Amino acid sequence: MTDMNLENEIRGFHESINYRLEQQSLSTLQYHGIKRTPIDKGNRKQLKVRAFHYQILSTSRSVNSPEMFKSEGSDWEGLTGNSLYFEKELQEFALQCLYLTNTPLGECVVQRNGKRDVAVVQLKKLTARELLKTEQLALQYELEKSHLKQTMTFGADLELMFQNEITKRFMNGGELTTNEFGYDQAVAVHQNRVFHPIIEIRPKPSAISEELHNNLLVLYQKVINQTSKFHLNINTNPNPLSRFFLGGHIHFGNVPFTFQHVRLLDQFVAIPFAIAEVEPSFIRRKNYGRLGSVRRNSYKGFEYRVLPTWFHLIPISLPLLEWIEYIMKNAYRLDATLFEENSLKRYYDQRFQDFSIDQWAFKYREYIVEEKGKLLFDNFVTYLKKL
Incomplete structure (x- = not known):
C-alpha cells in the first residue's frame, strides 16, 4: 500500500468513527497536571512511543553512548513486549499525552524523573510517509481489524x-x-x-x-x-x-x-x-x-x-x-x-x-x-x- 493510500485509509477510518478533533499544542497538557521537561536532562532514560490511537506501532528506549561515539540527538533501541513494568507505565503515559493533545498518529517521548514523577519531553504529529515499514504494516493491520464486527x-x-x-x-x-x-x-x-x-x-x-x-x-x-x-x-x-x-x-x-x-x-x-x-x-x-x-x-x-x-x-x-x-x-x-x-x-x-x-x-x-x-x-x- 502506498503512503497516499494509507493516508486515505486513515482519513476514512476517522470519518467512520466521527473523529474530527484538531490537534492541540503540547502546552494544553499543563491543564491535566502533566509536566514538560527539557530534551537533554542528564543521563535519565527516555521512552519514545509511536502510535495510532492506542495501538502502539513501536517503542524505543534511549541509550547512553560514550560522548565520542554519540550521534546528534539520542540513540534508541527498540523494545519488545518483554519491557520492564515501569516502561509499560511510561507507554501508557505517552499514549495519554497523545490522546490529550488529539494526536491520533504521532510520536511522544516521555521520561521518568523520579519514582512517581514522569514528564513529557517531545510530542509530534506523524504522517504515513514518516513511518517505518514495520510501523506501516502494524497500522495497516489495525485498520483492517476495525472492519470486524462482534457483539460488544x-x-x-x-x-x-x-x-x-x-x-x-x-x-x-x-x-x-x-x-x-x-x-x-x-x-x-x-x-x-x-x-x-x-x-x-x-x-x-x-x-x-x-x-x-x-x-x-x-x-x-x-x-x-x-x-x-x-x-x-x-x-x-x-x-x-x-x-x-x-x-x-x-x-x-x-x-x-x-x-x-x-x-x-x-x-x-x-x-x-x-x-x-x-x-x-x-x-x-x-x-x-x-x-x-x-x-x-x-x-x-x-x-x-x-x-x-x-x-x-x-x-x-x-x-x-x-x-x-x-x-x-x-x-x-x-x-x-x-x-x-x-x-x-x-x-x-x-x-x-x-x-x-x-x-x-x-x-x-x-x-x-x-x-x-x-x-x-x-x-x-x-x-x-x-x-
Whole structure:
C-alpha cells in the first residue's frame, strides 16, 4: 500500500468513527497536571512511543553512548513486549499525552524523573510517509481489524477496602481466591508481611448493561452480608489512605479502542460525574483519575479507569450503565469536543467548583439527537443528582 493510500485509509477510518478533533499544542497538557521537561536532562532514560490511537506501532528506549561515539540527538533501541513494568507505565503515559493533545498518529517521548514523577519531553504529529515499514504494516493491520464486527460486552471492577471494626486493620485481598472477588496489585507491608489492601469485585461481563447491573447487585449484596457477619467496615473513599486510590473501572469488549470512544466517555460521563461527586479526591483525579486514563484489555477492547469507585452507588447505578452503553454503541454518531479550560479547572482544582449538574445538562443535552438518547441522558442526570 502506498503512503497516499494509507493516508486515505486513515482519513476514512476517522470519518467512520466521527473523529474530527484538531490537534492541540503540547502546552494544553499543563491543564491535566502533566509536566514538560527539557530534551537533554542528564543521563535519565527516555521512552519514545509511536502510535495510532492506542495501538502502539513501536517503542524505543534511549541509550547512553560514550560522548565520542554519540550521534546528534539520542540513540534508541527498540523494545519488545518483554519491557520492564515501569516502561509499560511510561507507554501508557505517552499514549495519554497523545490522546490529550488529539494526536491520533504521532510520536511522544516521555521520561521518568523520579519514582512517581514522569514528564513529557517531545510530542509530534506523524504522517504515513514518516513511518517505518514495520510501523506501516502494524497500522495497516489495525485498520483492517476495525472492519470486524462482534457483539460488544460490558464489565466492571470496583475497588474498595475492608477494615476491621475492632482492630482497625485492613483486610488482605490476597486471601480472596474467587473469580468474583480479587485484589489490586497495590501492596502494603506490615510486620514484614506483604498484603493487598484494595479489594476488587468483578461481576461477570454481559452484552447488555441491565444484565451487568444485575450481576453487580448480586455481588453487592454478598459484600454487605459478609462484611456485616465479620464486623468489617466498607471504605469507598476514592483516596482512603495516602498512596492508595479506589477506582470504579468499566470494561469494554469487542470495542474499537480509539480516541473518539475515550473522549466521549470523558466528556459525557467522567466530567459530569465529577461535578456531582460529593466527596471527591482531587489528588486521585490528578493521577489515576486523570482524563484519558485507559488500558487495553484481553477482550478486544479496553478498560476505562477514570471514575472513582461507585460501589456504594450500585443499587441506583443502572442509569449510569445504560448511558455508557448508549455512548459506546453510538460513538460514531456523537460529536466529541475539545476540552474547555474552565471545565478542566473544575475537574482538577477544588477552587473552581462553580458549575452545577443542571448547568452541564442544559449545555450538553443538545448534543443528543435521538429521543432514546435524550431519555437516557435525562435518567443519567437524575442519577447524578442523587449522589
